[in-house]
Amino acid sequence: MLTLYSYQDSGNSYKPRLLLAHLDLLFRLVEMSSRDGSTRTPDHLARNPNGKVPLLELADGRHLAESNAMLVHLAEGTGFIPADPYDRAKMFEWLFFEQYDHEPSIAVRRALTVYPERAELATPERMADLLERGNRALGVMETRLKDHDWLAGEVMSIADISLYGYTHDAHVGGFDLSRFPGIEAWVKRIADQPGHVGIDWRPEAA
Amino acid sequence: MLTLYSYQDSGNSYKPRLLLAHLDLLFRLVEMSSRDGSTRTPDHLARNPNGKVPLLELADGRHLAESNAMLVHLAEGTGFIPADPYDRAKMFEWLFFEQYDHEPSIAVRRALTVYPERAELATPERMADLLERGNRALGVMETRLKDHDWLAGEVMSIADISLYGYTHDAHVGGFDLSRFPGIEAWVKRIADQPGHVGIDWRPEAA
Numbered sequence: 001m002l003t004l005y006s007y008q009d010s011g012n013s014y015k016p017r018l019l020l021a022h023l024d025l026l027f028r029l030v031e032m033s034s035r036d037g038s039t040r041t042p043d044h045l046a047r048n049p050n051g052k053v054p055l056l057e058l059a060d061g062r063h064l065a066e067s068n069a070m071l072v073h074l075a076e077g078t079g080f081i082p083a084d085p086y087d088r089a090k091m092f093e094w095l096f097f098e099q100y101d102h103e104p105s106i107a108v109r110r111a112l113t114v115y116p117e118r119a120e121l122a123t124p125e126r127m128a129d130l131l132e133r134g135n136r137a138l139g140v141m142e143t144r145l146k147d148h149d150w151l152a153g154e155v156m157s158i159a160d161i162s163l164y165g166y167t168h169d170a171h172v173g174g175f176d177l178s179r180f181p182g183i184e185a186w187v188k189r190i191a192d193q194p195g196h197v198g199i200d201w202r203p204e205a206a
Numbered sequence: 207m208l209t210l211y212s213y214q215d216s217g218n219s220y221k222p223r224l225l226l227a228h229l230d231l232l233f234r235l236v237e238m239s240s241r242d243g244s245t246r247t248p249d250h251l252a253r254n255p256n257g258k259v260p261l262l263e264l265a266d267g268r269h270l271a272e273s274n275a276m277l278v279h280l281a282e283g284t285g286f287i288p289a290d291p292y293d294r295a296k297m298f299e300w301l302f303f304e305q306y307d308h309e310p311s312i313a314v315r316r317a318l319t320v321y322p323e324r325a326e327l328a329t330p331e332r333m334a335d336l337l338e339r340g341n342r343a344l345g346v347m348e349t350r351l352k353d354h355d356w357l358a359g360e361v362m363s364i365a366d367i368s369l370y371g372y373t374h375d376a377h378v379g380g381f382d383l384s385r386f387p388g389i390e391a392w393v394k395r396i397a398d399q400p401g402h403v404g405i406d407w408r409p410e411a412a
Contacts, residue, residue: 069302096302140255
């Protein structure tokens with residue numbers, strides 16, 4: 001059986017949970033957090049030299065890090081990866097955009113807002129910079145979603161699952177999604193899909 | 207024919223140039239730079255709403271952004287993507303690691319060191335933080351490369367091409383690669399491959 005080392009409040013950990021739920025795959029959930037040091041213990045560093053979650057443990061005991069790499073691996077051979085080569089290339093474009101432009105502004109601003117131990121890092125200058133960079137990333141998404149249902153191709157792909165992870169609650173970090181009507185409609189579209197689960201969802205104990 | 211919008215000094219732009227050279231694919235090079243504003247003109251924003259290079263223009267006029275998405279697209283069906291599903295998953299893990307942990311520390315510290323217009327951003331605190339985070343990323347690579355020739359599987363893949371982009375001249379940004387003998391040997395291994403080209407290489411004018 002698959003095991004997912006995961007922090008429940010993390011959008012990065014939510015991404016593989018959401019895909020696993022859609023794929024109806026059984027998995028064991030092991031909760032840990034970078035906030036209490038559990039991701040940097042010797043045991044976890046042996047599993048993931050980068051000392052982070054999420055981390056996927058395959059049935060044979062081998063490990064895979066990086067949330068978007070898990071999405072690609074788990075989705076291989078399913079409809080969550082577009083068959084058309086250009087659509088698939090655009091899906092990858094969005095996955096890399098998510099880790100470079102979106103997560104480092106939108107997820108980080110959320111973390112600085114809600115985690116008390118990070119409050120001292122939330123200087124006015126940093127928060128203003130993150131707001132500007134996050135709104136720019138949302139603007140890039142809006143350019144696509146203002147007249148398309150999905151980010152890559154004509155069906156929901158892992159690009160949508162990945163970007164949903166930190167977009168659906170971007171308001172927690174101070175982002176006003178009502179400025180981006182294409183994104184707002186897309187967030188609702190994803191939440192309305194059969195098989196969708198929210199960030200609080202956990203699999204039944206295995 | 208393919209067109210690559212590219213900034214010659216950028217490791218991100220070097221990555222697709224290096225793969226295109228290995229694949230012996232003809233392409234037209236259009237040089238532009240974020241440093242002179244040419245990547246944020248209306249013309250370029252129409253090509254790439256994210257206003258960046260590199261940007262790949264396919265023969266049919268459609269566009270693809272994100273250097274690592276270009277590597278995946280161009281390498282499909284070639285030996286630069288491992289056939290084994292786990293090796294391929296690890297290749298993606300390294301590609302996402304590159305954009306999240308490696309480039310934002312190692313490439314950014316290099317840019318703050320060599321581009322005069324960014325010197326005022328190079329505060330001692332920021333440079334110390336980037337050094338620490340970059341050395342941590344190099345440490346993750348060393349964990350793999352100290353006893354393996356390649357990052358994913360047993361042959362050179364686009365993970366190696368991607369990480370080479372900003373690792374091969376990390377010393378310019380103040381990183382001491384002699385602390386990472388596995389990385390030093392891997393850098394030399396890549397440079398010794400048939401078909402390798404350096405960051406200064408340009409295709410002959412088409």
